[in-house]
Amino acid sequence: MEYLVLLGIAVVIVGFALRLDSILIVFLAAIVTALLGNLGIDGFLTTLGESFVSNRSVALFIIILLVTGTLERNGLKQAAAELIGKAKGATPGIIIALYGVMRLVFAAFNVSFGGVAGFVRPIIMPMAVGAIEATGHKPDEDYVEQLKGMASGMENVAWFFGQVLFVGTSGAILVKTTLAPLGYDVDLLQLAIIEIPVALIAVGVTAAYYIIKDARLRRKFYGGESGVRKPDSVKEGE
Amino acid sequence: MAFFMDPEVLSSDKIMEVFYIVMGLMSIYAGVHNLRDRSNPSRYGTFVFWTLLGVVIAFGRWIPPMIDGLLIVIMVIPAIAQRVKPGKAAEPTDAEVEGNFRRIGQKVFIPALAIGVFAIAGALIPAIGALAGCCIGVFVSAIILWAFNRANTLAVFLGDSERLLSAMGPLCMLPMLLASLGAIFDAAGVGDVIARIVGGVIPAGNRTVGIIVFALGMMLFTMIMGNAFAAITVMTVGIGAPFVLSLGTDPAVVGILALTCGYCGTLLTPMAANFNIVPVAMLQMKDRMGVIKNQVLPAFVMIVVQIIYMLIAC
Numbered sequence: 001m002e003y004l005v006l007l008g009i010a011v012v013i014v015g016f017a018l019r020l021d022s023i024l025i026v027f028l029a030a031i032v033t034a035l036l037g038n039l040g041i042d043g044f045l046t047t048l049g050e051s052f053v054s055n056r057s058v059a060l061f062i063i064i065l066l067v068t069g070t071l072e073r074n075g076l077k078q079a080a081a082e083l084i085g086k087a088k089g090a091t092p093g094i095i096i097a098l099y100g101v102m103r104l105v106f107a108a109f110n111v112s113f114g115g116v117a118g119f120v121r122p123i124i125m126p127m128a129v130g131a132i133e134a135t136g137h138k139p140d141e142d143y144v145e146q147l148k149g150m151a152s153g154m155e156n157v158a159w160f161f162g163q164v165l166f167v168g169t170s171g172a173i174l175v176k177t178t179l180a181p182l183g184y185d186v187d188l189l190q191l192a193i194i195e196i197p198v199a200l201i202a203v204g205v206t207a208a209y210y211i212i213k214d215a216r217l218r219r220k221f222y223g224g225e226s227g228v229r230k231p232d233s234v235k236e237g238e
Numbered sequence: 239m240a241f242f243m244d245p246e247v248l249s250s251d252k253i254m255e256v257f258y259i260v261m262g263l264m265s266i267y268a269g270v271h272n273l274r275d276r277s278n279p280s281r282y283g284t285f286v287f288w289t290l291l292g293v294v295i296a297f298g299r300w301i302p303p304m305i306d307g308l309l310i311v312i313m314v315i316p317a318i319a320q321r322v323k324p325g326k327a328a329e330p331t332d333a334e335v336e337g338n339f340r341r342i343g344q345k346v347f348i349p350a351l352a353i354g355v356f357a358i359a360g361a362l363i364p365a366i367g368a369l370a371g372c373c374i375g376v377f378v379s380a381i382i383l384w385a386f387n388r389a390n391t392l393a394v395f396l397g398d399s400e401r402l403l404s405a406m407g408p409l410c411m412l413p414m415l416l417a418s419l420g421a422i423f424d425a426a427g428v429g430d431v432i433a434r435i436v437g438g439v440i441p442a443g444n445r446t447v448g449i450i451v452f453a454l455g456m457m458l459f460t461m462i463m464g465n466a467f468a469a470i471t472v473m474t475v476g477i478g479a480p481f482v483l484s485l486g487t488d489p490a491v492v493g494i495l496a497l498t499c500g501y502c503g504t505l506l507t508p509m510a511a512n513f514n515i516v517p518v519a520m521l522q523m524k525d526r527m528g529v530i531k532n533q534v535l536p537a538f539v540m541i542v543v544q545i546i547y548m549l550i551a552c
Contacts, residue, residue, distance in 0.1 A: 003435075005426050009472050012419075016463035017509070023408060024318045026415045026468075030422045037426020042304065044422070049306030051421030053298035057254070057369050058414045062261040062295075062403065064353060064372070067379045069398025070390055071350050073330040074383060075339025079346045109354030111347075116517040125521065145523055146532075152517040153505075153532035160501040161540075164494065167357040168372040170413045171467065175493045177417045178471055181424045182479045184489035188368040189361035191494040194551075198498055201543050206536040 008033030055177045060168055064110065071111075080106070080113045081123045092128035092147050093214025097207035099124050100154040104203045107162025110169065115159070120151045140221045150210045161202040164195045241299065250367030255299065257373040262296020265289070268400045275325035283321025287313055287408055314415075317408035324404035328397060342386050349379040349386075413467050420471040433480030440481065448481035449492070449548045456496045457503035457541055464509025466500030473500075487552035495544050502541045505533040 008029040015025030034044035080102070087098050099120075106113070113119040128147050132139045163169050172191045179186055242252055269289030272278050290313035298306050316322050339346070353375035360371010383390045403410070423429065440447055455477050459469035474496065482492050504510045507530075514529045525531070 002427075002431055005428050005431055008419075008423065008426075008428065009432075009476070012468060012472060013459070013462060016465060016468055019464075019509075021318055021320075022412050022465070022468075023314055023415060026412065026419050027314055027318070030415075030419050033419075033422050033426045033428060037422075037428070039422070039425060043425070045307030045311070046303045047307070047422050047425050048310055048418055049294075049298070049301075049303035049308070051418040052294060052310055052414060053303070053306055055414055055417035055421075056258050056261075056295055056298065058417055059261055059295055059411075060369060060372060061410065062264055062399075063257055063376050065399040065402045066264065066376055066395055067349065067353070067383065067399075069402045070380070070383055070395050071346065073335060073338065073394070073398060074342055074346050074387055074390065075335055076346050076350055078335065078339040079342075079344050082344065106350075109351045111350045111354075116520050120517070121520055145525065145528060148517075148521040148523050149525075149528040149532040152514075152521065152529040153536070155517075156505060156513050156529070156533060157536050160504065161498060164498060166354055167361050167368040171470075171497050172494060173369075174413050174417055174467055174470060175474075175497055178420045178474045179483075179489055179493050181421055182429070182475070182483070184483060184493070186490040186493055187361075189358065190490045194491050194494055195498060198495065198540070198544060198547065202536065202540050205539050209535055210532075 004036045005033055007036060051181075058170055058173050058177060060173065061170060072114075076111070077113050077118065080119070084123065084127070087127075089134070090131060091211075091214060091218070092131045093150075093211040095124065095127050095131060096147070096151050096154050096210050096214070099151070100158040100203050100207045100210075103155065103158035104162040104199060107159050108165035108199075110163065110166040112159070116152055116155055120155050124151050135222075137222050143217050143221045146217055147214070150213065154206060154210060157206045158203050161195070161199040165192050165199055167192045248367075249365045250370050253366065253370040254373070257370065258299075259296045260373075262292040262294070264396075264399055265292030265295060265403070267396060268292075268403045271400050272325050272404060278323060278325030280316070280321040280323045281325075283316030283319065284323055284325075284404070287316050287322040288403070291411065310418075314408075314411075317411070322408045324401075324407070327401045327405065329401070338387060338389075345386065349382040352379040352382060412465075416467050416471050420475060423471070423475050429475040429479055432476035436477060436481065443485065445482070445485050445487065445552065446549060448477075448485065449487070449552065450545055452477045452482050452492070452496060453499040453541065453545045453548065456499040457506075457537075460500040460503030461507040461509065464504075464507055464511070466497060466504050469500050469503070470497050482552075487548075491551045492548060495548050499541055499544050502537040502544075505537040506530060 011029040011032055012025060039047060084099055084102055087095055129139050129144060164171055167188050172188055176186050176188060241247060265288050269285045269292060273281050273285035278284055290309050294306055294309050353372060356375025356378060357368050357372035360366040361368035380395055440451055456469055456473050459473055460466045463469055478492060478496055483489050508515055517529050518526055
């Protein structure tokens with residue numbers, strides 16, 4: 001039964017779907033496939049050793065870690081916060097869209113500011129809520145809930161599609177090392193260039209969608225006067 | 239030494255071999271550091287994992303493949319047994335970070351962006367290559383950081399990298415293991431078997447159908463598995479190679495866009511908990527699917543855009 005070698009694929013799909021330990025799944029799948037494919041224990045160990053060593057480029061992130069933590073220590077996140085903080089008087093939708101653009105540009109250089117935990121929660125959300133208050137409105141709970149969803153969505157879209165622009169990102173290296181044994185040699189810079197229009201469209205579409213959605217939500221919750229700045233001395237609905 | 243003298247070996251490969259030794263030593267440092275850290279709840283397991291990983295990365299080329307394989311098997315045992323853990327981390331204090339920021343300010347972006355700039359520069363110089371360029375960029379970045387702030391000594395860089403590596407844990411090895419899994423699938427002939435089965439369902443030789451099936455398959459597989467990296471290995475061997483690449487399509491376009499088609503799946507699935515469910519908790523949202531709902535439209539637009547892109551470019 002030659003179809004038996006497919007059991008390894010089944011192990012991967014079922015294993016991930018059941019949320020078992022990822023390393024355990026991959027290892028089980030590798031052993032099952034090797035044994036059913038008549039590689040034997042020797043063949044399994046040799047193929048594993050050979051491919052792991054020839055795929056060491058996927059571990060490139062380790063050497064990048066040499067500066068990642070020290071960049072943070074020297075105020076990278078604070079600098080990013082200052083940069084986005086220049087968007088004064090913007091609507092919540094525009095703040096989220098600008099964050100997406102900034103995140104995309106820096107992701108292309110493999111620079112991250114801490115994701116939802118490190119940046120969206122402490123910096124982007126307070127800015128967005130501050131923008132509602134600056135127009136003299138009380139932040140509505142359901143509206144803020146939607147802003148949280150949009151800010152996280154912007155974070156994910158910009159990071160996913162931005163990091164593939166970095167020449168040396170794990171994803172592109174994995175594609176390269178997956179294609180190599182199949183007989184296709186691809187160039188990392190070329191892979192990054194191919195993704196440029198995809199990344200621009202992804203962030204552009206998402207940013208435009210969130211700006212429009214935010215404008216609709218403001219009309220729904222605060223009526224037609226949204227976006228009109230009231231004098232700072234006026235405080236409503238404390 | 240013979241490897242570095244061999245004129246047959248590409249200079250970019252020789253440079254990378256030096257950086258693999260650096261990476262391996264960083265991993266070994268993480269192993270030894272955790273062994274000596276009495277606050278680490280799993281000192282020995284953590285030590286075995288990072289040290290063996292470092293040995294294979296640094297010296298794997300000179301070790302017989304079968305022994306490499308054996309070392310990797312031993313390395314993943316503590317990882318599977320959940321015995322690889324971070325110890326106490328010397329995180330920078332807010333006061334220190336604030337002080338550094340006041341001194342360096344926006345200039346900190348220069349070393350941050352240096353790595354990517356050098357990666358591109360390296361890619362444009364064949365004797366260096368993108369990977370080695372990236373590694374050189376890391377060292378340039380470190381030197382600039384040191385020039386800005388002399389408190390950034392080698393010990394600080396090593397300590398910070400160990401802290402991040404330990405915090406990432408063994409899961410950071412998943413892409414490497416998946417790449418190896420792909421090689422094992424290939425050696426066992428998995429691709430041929432799938433090609434024969436799928437060949438009965440979708441018409442072979444039809445480029446348009448092949449591309450659409452591959453793109454949607456990547457999205458759906460990623461949604462089920464919650465991980466585009468896991469999906470790309472299986473799907474490229476099974477669908478991509480026999481039904482799209484064998485027709486003479488551009489392997490670079492199809493290969494990398496398949497990955498980002500997978501990312502469209504990542505945007506849609508609660509299986510990708512780190513991206514879609516953890517933020518819900520972190521931002522104290524009421525709707526568990528609140529993040530995913532805001533990603534549905536971008537994901538569908540992007541899968542369509544990418545299928546059209548593949549059809550036009552191939």
